[in-house]
Amino acid sequence: MIQIYTGNGKGKTTAALGLIIRALGREWKVCLIQLMKKNYSYGEIKFLKKQENLDIFQFGTDKLVDPNNPDEIDITEAEDAVIKAEESIKSGKYQLIIIDEINVAVKWNLIPVDLQLALMDIETDSEIVMTGRYANSNVIEKADLVTEMLEIKHYFEKGLNARKGIEF
Amino acid sequence: MIQIYTGNGKGKTTAALGLIIRALGREWKVCLIQLMKKNYSYGEIKFLKKQENLDIFQFGTDKLVDPNNPDEIDITEAEDAVIKAEESIKSGKYQLIIIDEINVAVKWNLIPVDLQLALMDIETDSEIVMTGRYANSNVIEKADLVTEMLEIKHYFEKGLNARKGIEF
DSSP, X not given: OEEEEESSSSOHHHHHHHHHHHHHHTTOOEEEEESSOOOTTSHHHHHHTTOTTEEEEEOSOSSOOOTTSOOHHHHHHHXXXXXXXXXXXXXXXXXXXXXXXXXHHHHTTSSOHHHHHHHHHSOOXXXXXXXXXXXXXXXXXXXXXXXXXXXXXXXXXGTOOOOTTTTO | OXXXXXXXXXXXXXXXXXXXXXXXXXXXXXXXXXXXXXXXXXXXXXXXXXXXXXEEEEOSOSSOOOTTSOOHHHXXXXXXXHHHHHHHHHHOOOSEEEEETHHHHHHTTSSOHHHHHHHHHSOOXXXXXXXXXXXXXXXXXXXXXXXXXXXXXXXXXXXXXXXXXXXX
8 A cells, every 4th residue: 555645734754653653563564765864863763763673764965955956966865765665665574664755856856756656556565655745646646545734824934943853 | 832633634643653753762751642542552552652751641442432422431531631631731741742632522522622722721831732633723723833634535435444553
């Protein structure tokens, strides 16, 4: 099954993290692949690194990607993430595979949507979860379950910044 | 700050679980209060019970609540959950407090919305997260951040049942 979490609201990556917890509670093997997020100091990564049955692979750099003018390294890192995702899906090692922010990597032209669709076409018993706003319509079409997180109200509007422990 | 996760889509409770992971990674103290969910065999609870810095309190019974005709025990359990929530918020012990499914408990008349609003009025430095579909409009009005999880597509429509490790 393939699940997509998209939309402009909070809770996409955190929902995926919650699925990891649920899966680890069932003693499943889990793979977390993160695009555009090479930052092991995120609260969740600090915690998850200590867990058994979970492999974490981060791709990208510690700089923000410029959607209009991505660096070469942003592109090669995203491509490497797709290769790792393909390998993980084909390995049959994992019951749950999260590919975090892949929707954004496609939207920002770091990888073509066909690569994402090809991942979705691999025959597997693994549960696949793809996150990130801007999910491509073909991706939505192909997925089994799609949830859109809609921002109804956000304190960033009030001028507050991202807060440690909550947003990262 | 008070965050609400509502809507008919997947990911409300799981997003809250993800926030717990993020917070534990920051070595915060966390309190998880669950309404209408006395079932320690959920995958996430099995995992979370083993974690330090996290207190879990479940209320309700192991039977589903009938929204049109709740049992007396459903009501007293929900009321007890609110008392525990109030106590937890006032204690100042926790940086993050999740009150899971409280929106549904209000919608189904297990507790009056005024009790939920009163929890939101308590002065605190804790981050408060309330989940469940059907968030009351006054609750949305009072919250700092509201995300609606919208179901765009769901395999339940295809006749599949809830799956162990994924939905519970």
